[in-house]
Amino acid sequence: MNTVELVIIGGGSAGMAAACGAYEAGVRDILILERDKELGGILLQCIHNGFGLHYYKEELSGPEYAERWEKKIEEYGIAYRLDTMVLDITADKVITYTNTVEGYTKVRAKAIVLAMGCRERTRGAIHIPGFRPAGVWTAGTAQRYLNMEGYLVGRRIFILGSGDIGLIMARRMTLEGAEVLGVAEIMPYSNGLPRNIQQCLRDFEIPLYLSHTVTNVFGKDRVSGIEISQVNQKFEPIAGTEKRFDCDTLLLSVGLIPETQLGQNAGVLLSPKTKGALVNDINETETEGIFSCGNVLHVHDVVDFVSEEGLHTGKNAAAYLQNKLMRAEEANVSAGAGIGYVLPQRVRKTLAEAVTFSFRVTDVKKNAELLVKVDGKVVKSVKKRQMIPAEMERITLKAEELNDLQSELVLEIRED
Amino acid sequence: MIDITIIGAGVMGAAVAYYLSRYNCQVVVLEKENDVAEGTSIANSGIVHSGHDPKPGTLKAKFNVEGNRMYPDLCAHLHVLFKQTGAFVVAVNEEEKQILQVLKEQALDRQIPCQEMDGEAARQIEPNLSDDVIWALSLPTTGVVDPWEITLGMMEEAVLNGCELRLNEKVVAITERPDFYEVTSENNGQISKLQTRYLINCTGVYGDDVYRLLEPELDFFITPRKGQYFVLDNTIAPLVGRPIYPVPSTVGKGILAIPSIHENVLLGPDSEEIKDKENVDTDRARLAFIRQALTKTVKNIPFDKIIRSFAGLRPTPSTGDFIIREEEKHPRFIQVSGIESPGLTAAPAIGKYIADEIIAAATKYGLKTNYQNRRKPLRLAGLSIDEKNKYVQADARFGRIICRCESVSEGEIIDCIHRPVGARTVKAVKKRARPGAGRCQGGFCEPRVVEILARELGISPMEVMFDSQRSPIFVGETKQAKGE
Known part of the structure; x- marks a missing residue:
């Protein structure tokens, strides 16, 4: 070997x-x-x-x-x-x-x-009910077909999920002459970058249905339509809010x-x-x-x-x-209030170099303050006008800011 | 004049064709869909039941017990994966424990091996059994099989021995003549007729509709009974090592946890009588019900590892039992209708019975002397590196992995395309070689499978179908591809 x-x-x-x-x-x-x-x-x-x-x-x-x-x-x-x-x-x-x-x-x-x-993430993983015909793809697979193989997967498209690939595909399919009927997003806010919402949806007048999800897929052979419903705070569909779209394709950016x-x-x-x-x-x-x-x-x-x-x-x-x-004992890094995750999860103590932490907030934060706590003590705070889950945030701590770290570093959000 | 025509290429039609193909007779199979195993056979539990459950004196009981005994040798002969996992029927209260006693007596009457144990002992063997389980009946001869693979295996060997499979032929008329039947079928608007001495109805949920083409006064009808399932990822340790049945109820064997032959666990099915025989959609409420119902018998279910949900239809006969008979009013018309569960298990026994005891007995067809065995499908999973490299040396494409979830090489996909009853569609490739059956559900491999299908079949990717003839993947080329 x-x-x-x-x-x-x-x-x-x-x-x-x-x-x-x-x-x-x-x-x-x-x-x-x-x-x-x-x-x-x-x-x-x-x-x-x-x-x-x-x-x-x-x-x-x-x-x-x-x-x-x-x-x-x-x-x-x-x-x-x-x-x-x-x-x-x-x-x-x-x-x-x-x-x-x-x-x-x-x-x-x-x-x-x-x-x-x-x-x-696939249709199966999020349990979209209905028939299982041709015409349901993840946005990335459709993107590969389109941009690398040169084939169009559909002419009337509905997109579930406002992740960036879905938004990019909404624009791309439109430019290829397909009609994008709408984008549904289960969260009350978009999951894509703001510039993509603007450039891929608003510029083409493609409607975005927030707090909506796909609740049915029709068509035995090829998709003939889909149904979306509004969801409540527990993300359950609300009866009576169903809307049907006649389309040949459902793309997933979930x-x-x-x-x-x-x-x-x-x-x-x-x-x-x-x-x-x-x-x-x-x-x-x-x-x-x-x-x-x-x-x-x-x-x-x-x-x-x-x-x-x-x-x-x-x-x-x-x-x-x-x-x-340089090997050293490692301290834990934790996501505090308002932080979805933070990386790395461990940091070497007595480190003579700066460390960049990546994190995402749990939901949209406006005029909030990011606090870095080392063993319970705030060593740094940064005011941010807006933070959204769709955008990964980063913060770099200098070596001296990490000097006193013994057991735990916590990132958290303080809101007014 | 054709000797025997079988309508339907599900597991039942395939079994009849397979056992008939040993005889010197001409057999044609008409299938309305674009592949074999597209109706009830495409979506079911894949269990080879022991035979403990059907009511005494029924055809279901007889053929289930016989079929179960045939499976190990049949699968070995056809190179179809089969695993005798055993099964538990579990009780969570005294009342259910009484029902287990009845099942046990029934099993013993039929010489089916079985053993009782308490909940503790059962949990030693199946740690994820619910803590509420107080008693279990173990049925060691229960097994699991891939229903697509066994259907394909039998049909392929039948075709290898002269049987002719005609896909996309929907039977639209049957006319009885003095000595034969005239069968009219339609393929994309094209009408064909054939004349056949025997006609065998293996059309699943359409059994009554097809018979009605010949006979206006039916003494049975078929109700489609939908069952929905979840599929768990096979990268985690299987939740259970054998099918776990609750005690049966009036509507069937209940909701099960089933380790599939490919080590996915299936959760389901529920049972819902419906009207539309094409309606295989899933719905939220039913799937929620399955999750709820399962917690009675099984714990630690990793619902976050679900990769797919699906629904299938069982052809439930109004008579309560399989309908297997040569029609008295219509000689040489053989009814094989209402083959709901345990139909997959019973299929070989029914097929053999029809071939040997109904047709050969009446016609005196002789046995073939030049019978061909099916070549083993090329399957690299489970082989050592050296063995795999022997394949690569013969054809480098066995070294290229197309489906990363299920580790399927290009060579294996090419093999399944070029065999008798070869794959013509993305779904057909999935049914034979499994790309698309894993956790990414084809997200990675589907573009590559489309490319291979187009190349191997000598067609444009635009002509590649997902499943039926009406299910294209692409609707056009991009502006750039068209040179605009």
């Missing part, structure tokens, strides 16, 4: 950045395993603009953004395998993968970065779930909140030498932050391989 210093599972934005981060920190024996026919991951089907604003200070399409990282991978001469599926990872870092060239192959890694991204199955095989422990791994400030999971970053760790809404997270993770995986990693 071959041994590789660092194996990266997934060649999307997170995996490519992790590889670059590790390379720049001096690791040369790196192998990226990618299941698709090219590097880039989900970026390749995101042909719209809006990528790179933070990282490159310019607006790129998904493929353009991916290409910049692919070029770096090529320039560094980092090895990768395409059309390659990883089937298993063990706790002692033996990876089984397969492709048409090598067949079923095992390789031993000294460190692993999990960068498999996420998958879309959430993304980290694709963690491989990590679980290796015994990586998961957070029930993020559904991704539990990690410390260098994104190392609770299994030593197995790291995680990008959408498999927690679902991001901006790729630039994925790249940053990947670079940071790769750099630290390198330090781990080079025995340069």
Whole structure:
């Protein structure tokens, strides 16, 4: 069995950045395993603009953004395998993968970065009742058909869920000549980025039905219509509020779930909140030498932050391989009032470097204050005009702000 | 003149075709849908029942017991996955415990192995049994099978031995002539007629409607009885190791937890008599009821691991029993109607009975001397790396995984397309090789399956159907693809 210093599972934005981060920190024996026919991951089907604003200070399409990282991978001469599926990872870092060239192959890694991204929540997982005809797709699958294969899945579309992919698809399908009849969102607020609500729905006068969900699907062979209903505060449909739409397609943009199955095989422990791994400030999971970053760790809404997270993770995986990693006792990081989740979940104490925390609020917060408490004491507070669950927030704490950390760091929201 | 025509390619039609294909006779199967196993056979519990449950003296009891005994050898012969899991019928109070006694007597009368135990002992074996369970009847000969796979296996071997399967042929008229029947069928507006000596009605919920094409005065009718299910992800440890039945009620065997042959657990079915024979929709209230009802017998149900819900229809006969007979008024018209549960279990026994005791006995058809066995479907799951690599060396496409949830390679998908009774649709591929049956429900693999189907069948992706002939995936090409 071959041994590789660092194996990266997934060649999307997170995996490519992790590889670059590790390379720049001096690791040369790196192998990226990618299941698709090219590097880039989900970026390749995101042909719209809006990528790179933070990282490159310019607006790129998904493929353009991916290409910049692919070029770096090529320039560094980092090895990768395409059309390659990883089937298993063990706790002692033996990876089984397969492709048409090598067949079923095992390789031993000294460190692993999990960068498999996420998958879309399906109709089955949210129990949409009704018939089960052709014409119900997750928005990402329809996006792949449209942008990569060149086929249109429908002409009269209804979209459930106001996640960003759903919004982007509403615009994309409209531009392709399809009619988007509406978007239903079970929450009382949208789950997409505000700019997408404006540019993908309002600009095209596509109605958004907040506090609504799909309660029936009609059509035995191909979707012939759907029914939506308003929901109450417990998200139960309210009888008498049903509206029927005649359409041939229902697209679902109802959430993304980290694709963690491989990590679980290796015994990586998961957070029930993020559904991704539990990690410390260098994104190392609770299994030593197995790291995680990008959408498999927690679902991001901006790729630039994925790249940053990947670079940071790769750099630290390198330090781990080079025995340069500073090990220290770890303190817990918790989500307090108003915070849905915060990452990392653990942070090394007596750390001589700044740590960036990522979090999402539980619901829309207006004119609220974000408090950082170290062992019960507020060490930092930031006033925010608005925070919404759809937007991942970040806060960086300087090394000196973490100096006194002994047992717990809590992020919480104080509202007036 | 065709010797025998079977209407319907569900598990029942497939079983009749399979047992007839051993004889020297010409057999045609007419199926109105785009694949085999599209009616009752597509959506049921997949249990090979022991035979303890049907009322004494019924055809259900007779064929259930016989079918159960046939399954292990039949599946081994056809290379169909089968697992004798055993089953528990569980009681939660004294009254139910009394009913278990009746079932036990019934089982013993039929020489069905069984054993009683208290709730504690049952929970030792099935830790997720509800704490309320006080008594259990263990039925070790119960098994699980994939109803799609057994239907396909029997039909494929029948076709291999000369049986002709005609898909998308809906029978619209039957005329009785002195020595034969004339059967008119329609395929997309195209009318065809055939002449057949024997006609066998295996049409599930349509059993009465099809017979009515020949006979205006029916002595039975079929009511579709809907059952809804949840499917749990197979990446978690199965909730139960064997089907768990509550004590039966007047409307059936109750709501079960069933470990499927593919290690998903099915939760269901409920039971609802409906009118529309095409109505397989699911509804919120019924699914909520299933969740509630199950908590009586099983605990720790991971409802957050549900990947799908579905509904199927059982053909419930007004007579209360299977209707299996050569019609007196219509010689050589063989009725196989009302094959509701335990129909999947009984199907091989019924098929064999019809082939051997009704048809061969009357016609003296001889047995084939050149009978062909079905080739084993290529299935890499469970093989060692070295064994898998032997496949890859022969064809590199066995090294490319198309469905990551169920680990299905491109080679396996190609195999299921090019076999007799090959897959022609996305759903047909799922029924044979399982891409799309996992937790992502086809989100990842469906575009790849569409591409493979188009390439292997030599058609445009625009022509690839999801399931029926009226279920296209695509409605057009994008502006860019069209060069606009």
